[in-house]
Amino acid sequence: MKRSSGKSHCPINFGLETFGDPWTLLLVRDIVYFGKHTFNEFLASEEAIAPSVLSSRLEQLVAAGILSKDKDPSDRRRVAYHLTEPGLRLIPVLVEIADWGVDADPESGAPMDWVAAVRADKPKMIKRITEAVRQGRAVFVGEDSLISELEHRAA
Numbered sequence: 538m539k540r541s542s543g544k545s546h547c548p549i550n551f552g553l554e555t556f557g558d559p560w561t562l563l564l565v566r567d568i569v570y571f572g573k574h575t576f577n578e579f580l581a582s583e584e585a586i587a588p589s590v591l592s593s594r595l596e597q598l599v600a601a602g603i604l605s606k607d608k609d610p611s612d613r614r615r616v617a618y619h620l621t622e623p624g625l626r627l628i629p630v631l632v633e634i635a636d637w638g639v640d641a642d643p644e645s646g647a648p649m650d651w652v653a654a655v656r657a658d659k660p661k662m663i664k665r666i667t668e669a670v671r672q673g674r675a676v677f678v679g680e681d682s683l684i685s686e687l688e689h690r691a692a
Contacts, residue, residue, distance in 0.1 A: 555601050556627070560586055560594045562634070565603070565620065565627050569666065572675030572682070574617040575609060603627070620670060628670065629663050651676075654687060 544550065556562055567573040567582055579591055586594075595618060598604040603624040609615040620627075632655060639645045639652050655662045666676055669683045676683045 555603070556598075558594070560584075560590060561598060561603075562627070562631065564591075564594060564598065564618075565624065566631055568604075568618070568620055568675075569628060569631060569670050570676040570678075572678040574619060575615050579618075598624075619673075625667050625671060628667050632659065632663055632666070648684075651684060 544554070556565070563582065563584055563586075564579055567579055573579055573582070576591065576595070579595075580586065580588060595604065595606075599606050599618070602621055604618045605621050607617055607619065609617040635647065636652070636655065636659075639647050665683060669676065669686075674681050674683065679685070
């Protein structure tokens, strides 16, 4: 990410410059938890991001090295976004924010069995989430989702 002159070199400041707005981590969340990868998939998220803001955030995340931008293998006319290795390192941050949010928000929609599984062994689950996303899978969506895998193991 290009730094403006006069900005501090504090790592927290750098992190906030990179992903300190609400949309950025929601885009990362959509990839990790819901397997979204295209502009229209992100646009359909319930938070209702404006197309111009979405376009800007995607460009910023690619420029920052958080996302890669490739032709969608299922439709070469579309672009697909994927987390890079630095982007995958945000997964523990998402897990911690979600864990905090479950307790802080009395109306949290998080599945409590998933929350319990993550809390039972957070380091192991972060590793499993990261590997699943690295393989192009998601936590909650798809036949090969991490939640489906865990449900099959429990059965």
